[in-house]
Amino acid sequence: MIKEHFSKLDAALILAILAACSYALVYQLHVGYLGYYGLGSPFIELNISTMTPALLIVLIVFSIIILIANIIWNILFSKMKHNSKVTKSHSKISFETKSMLTLLISFVIIQSTMEITSGLGKSMAESRSDYFVINQDNRLYVDLVYYKDLIVIAPVDIKSATVSPNYKVIEMKSLKNAEAVEFIDGLKLKKAKLAQEYSDKINPQE
Structure with missing residues (x-):
């Protein structure tokens, strides 16, 4: 036992x-x-x-x-x-x-x-080479991560194949207006702004 x-x-x-x-x-x-x-x-x-x-x-x-x-x-x-x-x-x-x-x-x-x-x-x-390109407010975004019924997207520069670290969270249904695009060499993330650069942007010196 x-x-x-x-x-x-x-x-x-x-x-x-x-x-x-x-x-x-x-x-x-x-x-x-x-x-x-x-x-x-x-x-x-x-x-x-x-x-x-x-x-x-x-x-x-x-x-x-x-x-x-x-x-x-x-x-x-x-x-x-x-x-x-x-x-x-x-x-x-x-x-x-x-x-x-x-x-x-x-x-x-x-x-x-x-x-x-x-x-x-x-x-x-x-x-990763396949992304959905989404047009929102005359700006192009790509899908990065799927989380439950939401999608994390970020602005994309088609010519340079880079994404900016300015994220947005949208609902899954927003993909109805998306187009599948293949980026042969994948996408690269632009370098995030330093704290001082961001501060100067939102509080420009006179």
Whole structure:
């Protein structure tokens, strides 16, 4: 009964860890994607459709972690397995060492995976070529991010293929008057104004 109880606790803990890692993975992907356009985390939307692929990736990553830990463990401590003089205390130390080794490898791989995922998100935005161009108040905008029933748009310069960091949020139905346009080399974000430049703009000196 006690063993079964602990097995359930272990399973619940593993599921919680996998879910947390999946959340972090998707979050980092969105952070990288939004960061390319100069947008922040408030526009991140996580749901089942985005979490499911991440969970599969996390399962693969954890499988790799366990495999690598076992390979390193077998290489480093293979001689101990054939030593008949190994005591229970040594076995306990060996188990603790293996656990620490697994945790260390897990930390390194997870940290690296998060950084790679963030970079992947940025790369996805950078390589994106298909946008909807929306004409509002005689000014052209492109769709950047979809958040629930809303769209974050920004002014676009068609000739230079750049977007300005002057964002607007519109409803999804506004896309009825939009036109699909392909920017072969993608779009680049214009550099945001410095605080002093913005202050001089809204408070011009006489």
